[in-house]
Amino acid sequence: MTFINYASREINCKIVYYGPGLCGKTTNLQHIYDSTAPQAKGKLISLATETDRTLFFDFMPLELGTVRGFKTRFHLYTVPGQVYYDASRKLILKGVDGVVFVADSQEERMDANLESLYNLEENLQSQGYDLLNIPYVLQLNKRDLPNVVPTDELASELLRKGEPVFEATASQGVGVFDTLKAVAKQVLSELRKG
Amino acid sequence: MAETPVVLHEHQFIKLKSVLARTCVECAARVVLLVDRDGHPIAFHGDIADLDTTSFSSLAAGNVAATTSMAKLIGENVFPAVVHEGERESIFISVIGRSLLVVVFDERSTLSLVKIRTKKASYEVASILEEIARDSETQRQSETSFFSEITDDDIDSLFS
Numbered sequence: 001m002t003f004i005n006y007a008s009r010e011i012n013c014k015i016v017y018y019g020p021g022l023c024g025k026t027t028n029l030q031h032i033y034d035s036t037a038p039q040a041k042g043k044l045i046s047l048a049t050e051t052d053r054t055l056f057f058d059f060m061p062l063e064l065g066t067v068r069g070f071k072t073r074f075h076l077y078t079v080p081g082q083v084y085y086d087a088s089r090k091l092i093l094k095g096v097d098g099v100v101f102v103a104d105s106q107e108e109r110m111d112a113n114l115e116s117l118y119n120l121e122e123n124l125q126s127q128g129y130d131l132l133n134i135p136y137v138l139q140l141n142k143r144d145l146p147n148v149v150p151t152d153e154l155a156s157e158l159l160r161k162g163e164p165v166f167e168a169t170a171s172q173g174v175g176v177f178d179t180l181k182a183v184a185k186q187v188l189s190e191l192r193k194g
Numbered sequence: 195m196a197e198t199p200v201v202l203h204e205h206q207f208i209k210l211k212s213v214l215a216r217t218c219v220e221c222a223a224r225v226v227l228l229v230d231r232d233g234h235p236i237a238f239h240g241d242i243a244d245l246d247t248t249s250f251s252s253l254a255a256g257n258v259a260a261t262t263s264m265a266k267l268i269g270e271n272v273f274p275a276v277v278h279e280g281e282r283e284s285i286f287i288s289v290i291g292r293s294l295l296v297v298v299f300d301e302r303s304t305l306s307l308v309k310i311r312t313k314k315a316s317y318e319v320a321s322i323l324e325e326i327a328r329d330s331e332t333q334r335q336s337e338t339s340f341f342s343e344i345t346d347d348d349i350d351s352l353f354s
């Protein structure tokens with residue numbers, strides 16, 4: 001949940017990257033980390049297995065600038081995508097202000113995308129949130145690969161509410177910031193609504 | 195909006211800081227931090243040196259989130275405190291509603307001292323946090339919220 005500190009004049013928001021195993025969530029954060037100025041970011045913390053799969057979460061704080069004299073700080077998290085880490089995914093969703101769903105565009109990952117999206121809806125509900133009411137963006141990742149499902153087909157399967165959709169190749173940084181901007185904008189607009 | 199934003203005002207921040215400062219002295223601690231359960235750092239007092247308080251807060255919250263889930267699996271509702279004892283530095287985390295009081299201490303103090311001395315502080319912190327939660331709810335309902343004046347241009351300018 002958004003945390004507004006009048007003493008330090010800071011707004012803290014939490015954004016979570018969700019999606020099936022190996023879809024590229026950690027790669028999104030890594031790219032954001034690699035391409036932001038040192039003064040705008042903190043450490044990238046990765047709680048990962050020996051083989052670089054996310055075990056609990058990745059975390060990085062990112063400062064985007066000031067709105068009306070308040071520093072806006074986004075806490076970016078990824079969840080572990082592997083199916084059996086569901087307990088961890090639930091924990092990371094607590095207090096979330098905005099969600100990015102990273103889909104893997106490869107044909108053979110279509111079922112995994114659907115399963116993960118369904119899991120997201122369920123886990124949000126168990127925390128009292130509704131996907132339809134929270135800031136939400138869909139990213140279609142790995143567009144560089146040869147065996148991808150056409151964009152419109154993928155979108156028609158995965159779209160939930162006319163959310164913004166971005167094609168991405170996270171490993172080359174393509175579409176990563178567009179995705180982040182879209183979700184951050186929605187989070188700040190929500191704040192305005194109160 | 196998923197949940198009411200927490201709004202922390204200057205006078206409440208000062209009250210929290212003074213409780214932390216006193217607790218730090220009474221516990222003979224190195225650092226005392228107050229962290230939101232979602233991992234947002236709220237306030238701290240003590241010898242921060244090169245401690246990365248942002249990363250530390252997020253990990254403390256993740257740590258408590260994991261142990262709380264473990265508690266539920268074995269039929270406990272919550273572990274009210276989490277302790278990590280190192281060779282020189284140790285960490286004591288006390289769960290206070292939606293927040294965590296984290297004490298970092300070394301051989302100049304002891305776990306039993308920290309446990310006793312944080313008890314009173316926990317009640318004080320809890321009552322300030324309740325006040326903050328009440329005010330946040332009132333603020334949300336008031337039409338003249340500062341943030342209602344944010345414009346599209348303000349938001350766009352963040353990304354230029």
Ligand SMILES: Nc1nc2c(ncn2[C@@H]2O[C@H](COP(=O)(O)OP(=O)(O)OP(=O)(O)O)[C@@H](O)[C@H]2O)c(=O)[nH]1
Nearest residue numbers: 021022023024025026027054080081142169170171
């Ligand atoms: N070709 C290609 N590979 C990608 C792309 N994005 C990520 N990858 C690769 O996919 C693999 C998995 O990426 P991660 O970012 O670790 O995936 P993850 O979603 O964090 O996976 P979990 O932590 O298990 O949930 C890595 O080898 C990445 O380099 C992309 O856009 N194109």
Ligand SMILES: [Mg+2]
Nearest residue numbers: 025026053054
């Ligand atoms: Mg990962």
